[in-house]
Amino acid sequence: MSAEWIWHNGEFIRWEEANVHVSTHALHYGSSVFEGIRAYTTPHGPAVFRLAEHTKRLAYSCKAARMDLPFSEEEINDATLETIARNGHQACYVRPLVYRGAGPLGLEGRKNPVDVIIMTMEWGTYLGQEALENGVDVQISSWRRLAPGTAVSMAKIGGQYVNSQLISMEARDNGFDEGLALDISGNVSEGAGENVFVIIDGVVYTPGSWASILPGITRDSVLTILQEMGVEVRFETIARDMLYMADEIFFTGTAAEITPVRSIDRLQVGEGKRGPITKEAQDQFFAITSGELADRHGWLTPVGVTRPVV
Ligand SMILES: Cc1ncc(COP(=O)(O)O)c(C=O)c1O
Incomplete structure (x- = not known):
């Protein structure tokens, strides 16, 4: 390693x-x-x-x-x-x-x-290769994300990650792959180290910056991909219930990349397997990162070239 x-x-x-x-x-x-x-x-x-x-x-x-x-x-x-x-x-x-x-x-x-x-x-997939296909089992954490005015949730500051550790450890102790935290108001925020997307009736919902999230760079990339796919995205306050109602849910993050969620609190998400919007977003994302598709957004900087290539 x-x-x-x-x-x-x-x-x-x-x-x-x-x-x-x-x-x-x-x-x-x-x-x-x-x-x-x-x-x-x-x-x-x-x-x-x-x-x-x-x-x-x-x-x-x-x-x-x-x-x-x-x-x-x-x-x-x-x-x-x-x-x-x-x-x-x-x-x-x-x-x-x-x-x-x-x-x-x-x-x-x-x-x-x-x-x-x-x-x-060298580091492989964060939640496992199998997770990219079959999804992960997620628990809603008893820990809340950092409340507004108590920390700087949009910054990656070391000490703040005790919160993520508690979310992650609690989930694993309870037999889940990962934990998802609510914000101080009880609405959906994000995973221990991942942003979350929730799909209901073909519309994609993701929490906005008011929900104590770290605005992820993978999240931003996926938003671009979803826009190109012609999928409607809404930035809304996401009630916890919407997770139970969802047809598809996925996490995004540098470590997790795009990982489907197959259950929340032991309730199956949709059909319990990767849904079509999740799969299409993954296919696009991995085709760009592997160089199979043209890097049309200038997201990749080749190593060996010491300035980003536009
Ligand atoms: C708390 C938290 N949320 C979300 C993310 C996802 O962000 P990114 O896609 O920039 O890796 C991360 C990882 O950096 C994180 O630590």
């Missing part, structure tokens, strides 16, 4: 040497921000999916966390491509991480240095 090289504050160090001191602020207080990015194998070599958008979100997360990112977005993009190339990956998962490093303790943390790493690893 591990790679040879990790990019660390502008230099490459070996995987085994990429360690931190126990006074690292992020270890104590969750003061880190991160991204999760995939590179896919294409006939023209590895290519990174929506690199610029991920780096832009990383920069936003830093801003929201009041952390000065000591590199430009362009430098982070270049470093990401270089790390993948240097590690000789074809397909891989990329994890950029910005964190408050070693130094004094104390909540505020702005006296600690801001360190940046980019690590890569």
Whole structure:
């Protein structure tokens, strides 16, 4: 799983040497921000999916966390491509991480240095290859997503992910593949690390930014694909009941890609197997990421070319 090289504050160090001191602020207080990015194998070599958008979100997360990112977005993009190339990956998962490093303790943390790493690893499907076809069993979590005004749900800030861990662990302890959280009002928000789409009578519903979601980059890509498919999409407050009523439900995320949900709270979704809209969206998505279909949206940056190709 591990790679040879990790990019660390502008230099490459070996995987085994990429360690931190126990006074690292992020270890104590969750003061880190991160991204999760995939590179896919294409006939023209590895290519990174929506690199610029991920780096832009990383920069936003830093801003929201009041952390000065000591590199430009362009430098982070270049470093990401270089790390993948240097590690000789074809397909891989990329994890950029910005964190408050070693130094004094104390909540505020702005006296600690801001360190940046980019690590890569080979990683298959998140919820399993079988899940992409047959779907996953999901539980509505007893944990709510971050309430407005208590955290910055649109940013990927390390400490906030305790919420996702609780959702995920509870679901697995109860024998489910994944948990889906409601927002503070009891309406549908998102999975532990995935956005959710709900299909009823041919119309696709997905929660808007008011529902404490992380606005996913896969979500955005799928919205484009659904629009091209001519499917109606509504951004609405989604009542919990709509999950039980749905003909199809799927998750989206860099890790989960597009994963069908086959049951919610042990109630079968639709016919209990991947539905037609889910399948068509998956087919389009994987045809683009594999390079089988032309990259008509400029979503892929080839590794080895150090600027996004338009
Ligand atoms: C809480 C949460 N929601 C949704 C997503 C999906 O976002 P993306 O498609 O950008 O990976 C993620 C993963 O990054 C996440 O952590």
